[in-house]
Amino acid sequence: MIMQKIGTLFVTLFFILSAYSQQSELPYWNRNTQLIPWRLVPSISNCIHIDLDKDGNPDILKAFLNDSIPILWIDDDDDMKWEDKEGDTDNDCLLIDKNKDGVFAGPFDFSIDWIDEDHDGKADIQLIVNNAGTKVRNYFDWGADFMYVLDVDKDQIMHYVDWNKIMMRAWEHYGHANFYKDYSGNSTFLKMHASSFRISDLRFNWENPFIFYDTDKDGLTEWAIRLVDTPVFRDSANNKKNGFNLIDSSLDVQFTKKIDYAAVTWDLDNDNSAGNEFDFDMSLLFKGKGFSYEDQGHQFKGLRGLAAANSFMYDSRWRNIDTLFYPDRDTAYQMIFKKGDWQQCRLVFDEDDDCNRWERVEFYDPLDFWKTGIEGGGLDNNGQSDAVGDRGEFDMDNSGKGKLYIGAFDGRIHLYGAEWGGWRIDQTAFSYQGFGGFYEKWNRKRLQLMPEKFASVKYEDSDGNGFIDQILYDLDGDHLFEDSVSLIKLKIPDQSKIIESSNMNYGSFSSLFRDITEKNWSRALLAIEVAEKYKINTTWYSFYKQPHSLHEKYDYSFWLNYYIYQDIRYQARISNDFKLLEIVDKAYYSGDWGRLIDY
DSSP, X not given: OOOOOHHHHHHHHHHHHHHXXXXXXXXXXXXXXXXXXXXXXXXXXXXXXXXXXXXXSOOEEEEEETTTEEEEEXXXXXXXXXXXXXXXXXXXXXXXXXXXXXXXXXXTOEEEEEEOTTOXXXXXXXXXXXXXXXXXXXXOOTTOEEEEEEOTTOOOOOOOEETTTTEXXXXXEETTTEXXXXXXXXXXXXXXXXXXXXXXXXXXXXXXXXXXXOXXXXXXXXXXXXXXXXXEEOBTTBTTGGGOOOSSTTOOEEOOSEEEEXXXXXXXXXXXXXXXXXXXXXXXXXXXXXXXXXXXXXXXXXXXXXXXXXXXXSXXXXXXXXXXXXXXXXXXXXXXXXXXXXXXXXXXXXXXXXXXXXXXXXXXXXXXXXXXXXXXXXTTOSTXXXXXXXXXXXXXXXXXXXXXXXXXXTOOEEETTOSEEEEEOOTTOOSOOBTXXXXXXXXXXXXXXXXXXXXXXXXEOTTOSSSOOEEEEEOSSSSSOOEEEETTTTXXXXXXXXEOGGXXXXXXHHHHXXXXXXXXXXXXXXXXXXXXXXXXXXXXXXXXXXOOSHHHHXXXXXXXXXXXXXXXXXXXXXXXXXXXXXXXXXXXXXXXXXXXXXX
């Protein structure tokens, strides 16, 4: 570990003690008001300038923030002037001695670095180093952040910091999903939850990278990729456990240099807009051995800071690198399919369209079908997932390689190779997820309403051919399947045309969703025609006949088809017309209402 030199510590302590005797300037107007603290309070008290390279211009500005917190600006682009009372935000570095111990970039300190890589006077990269304590850890330190944001679309929106508390607040937002952090548009970030001085190689990261794509160039994100290198954490009792052999035993985190988790998410109907900035509809997840990315080095000359200023820092290693390793945004999607050695794949679809998360539709876990609650052992075990309303499918041996198909029985996208799946129905989006999870107030409970009962559908591949062939229904929410349908017994082929996900781009996914929606809507209109033949009054379902968006058409077409199917089925049962019962089952589950038109 790179420790603060004793001489520098004495200088810093002298600076702190002497500065206390100086008189502060007028308090800044937006300090601790109820307005958003967008910016650092101007550091205009107790300013000390230092010319490190003796060129006649200052390179260091020391001052006090809020009268008592020592800060240090490092001028990396050599444009600081003697009269400046703060550095700039294009190519400077700000160190905040948040715990006031006389050490910068150390335990419990906050640092932020701006890098202007192309020298256009605007920062292209912003790094936050938010350190926690010195306690040895063998897991993620959620109180610490080491995070780069790469401003791909050059909108100059990057990290969001609450400057009243000097905290990175990555989940603050306006309205449902207009996040202050740079998740919208074209953006990339790299992140690890650990203090910088705990990470063995700062060129690698945990979320490495998280990539956002603005395909239609409207400033909003249409799809995103999350790639993860799950680190190995040192066991405090054995420094060499799990392959550790570190020179400095204080380092807790070592990256594997392999991506073992890859998630892709899409806003299929591209309905993001003001007030609905994030509305992902479907996500695909791969887990397993993954792939190496050691050949994916990205050089940034501007990452190296002013070397002469390193002596002021507890850990300056992040100022001494010029390369970051992560899969490139232009090739990441293909690397998932072509390089990945995956042992499982999952799909989730936001059927009730109530997810406003910035990162993805969160995945259901292949656990107990009925149990609910965060870490409750059920489908929604993940605290970020929707309690009800989503459909998850699980290919736990990755036999389908992430391929998809459209089920004739419901006209929906399904995961080829999935052994089973489940849909927890939230027909009215009563249990509204929104941003969801437990971030907003940092508690361990969901902010959404948890329903006492919910209908559900379970899907099974009983013959192991990769396609769903059995559908089970619990519509009264008593955790008992009162109805089930076997495509095999109905002699309906369960196989469908396989969709090669690896050959798809955002445009083809969007077109696929539009095509299946229009096909399902045509099917619903034919169902209405069939209902009239059997004297079933469909005006009861008039609400579903007037969709106002593509997703509503997708949703309403399903329910029109299903309600009419069940009404005809009910009519057949009460009249003991077993022939009609057989035909309506085959018509609905084969997607061919024409069988009933001709009956």
